[in-house]
Amino acid sequence: MRLKLLIYSVIVVAEIACGYAGVWVGVYVLKPLIMLSLLFWAREYRKSYPLLWIGMWFGLGGDVFLMIREKDLFVAGLGSFLVMQIFYILAFRNTFTTEGKTQLRPVWWWLTLPFAMYAMAFLMMLHQPLTQNPATQGLWIPVVAYGICLCTMGAAAALRRGSVNTISYSWVLAGAVLFIASDSGIAINKFLQPFESSSLFIMTTYAAAQWLIVWGMVKK
Numbered sequence: 001m002r003l004k005l006l007i008y009s010v011i012v013v014a015e016i017a018c019g020y021a022g023v024w025v026g027v028y029v030l031k032p033l034i035m036l037s038l039l040f041w042a043r044e045y046r047k048s049y050p051l052l053w054i055g056m057w058f059g060l061g062g063d064v065f066l067m068i069r070e071k072d073l074f075v076a077g078l079g080s081f082l083v084m085q086i087f088y089i090l091a092f093r094n095t096f097t098t099e100g101k102t103q104l105r106p107v108w109w110w111l112t113l114p115f116a117m118y119a120m121a122f123l124m125m126l127h128q129p130l131t132q133n134p135a136t137q138g139l140w141i142p143v144v145a146y147g148i149c150l151c152t153m154g155a156a157a158a159l160r161r162g163s164v165n166t167i168s169y170s171w172v173l174a175g176a177v178l179f180i181a182s183d184s185g186i187a188i189n190k191f192l193q194p195f196e197s198s199s200l201f202i203m204t205t206y207a208a209a210q211w212l213i214v215w216g217m218v219k220k
Helices: 002-021 024-041 050-067 074-093 098-104 108-131 137-158 166-192 198-218
Strands: none
Touching (some): 024 198, 050 198, 074 137, 108 137, 137 166
C-alpha cells in the first residue's frame, strides 16, 4: 500500500507541475493516470464492488473531458462526474447493514443535515453569477443537479456509520468531504473569483478524495 501511495503521489505531483509549467502533453498523459492507477490496483475488487468500479470509470471520463483545452467540454465532464457520483452513492448504500440502519434511526438527520445545508448555501451563492451571465445561464440546471448529487454522495458516506469498520468509515467520509471541497474550488474558480493556486488545491483534494474513497471502501 505504501508503494502504491508513493507512485500515486508522484503521478499527482507531476501532473500539477506539468500544468503550472504549461507542459500540456504531460498533463494529457498524467491526469488520466490518476484514475487509471486506482482502477489497475483495485481491479481485484471489481466483482465485490461493481458499482464503485463503474463509478471510477466515469471519474476517469470526467478527468479526460475536463483536461482538454482545445474545446470547452465542461458540461460533458460535469455529466460524467454526475454519473460517477450516482454510482458512488449506490456503492455506499450497498454497504449499509440492518444493524447499522437501526443505529442510525435517531441520528441520521444530523449526519445528513450539514451536507444539505452546504448544498443549499453554495448553490444560492452560485445562482446570481450563473443566471445573470448569458454565457453561463444554460449551466444553472446542470450545476444544481450535480451539486445535489455531490452532497448526496457525502451524506451517503456519512450514513455508513455503524455498518462498516472505523477505518473504512473515516476514509470514505474524509474522501467525500475532500471531493466536495475540490468541486467547490472548481466552481469558485470558474464562476465566482479565480484564485491563486487553484489548480494545486483542486487537484490535491481531488486525488486524495479518490484515493480515500476507493481504498476506504475495500477496507470495510
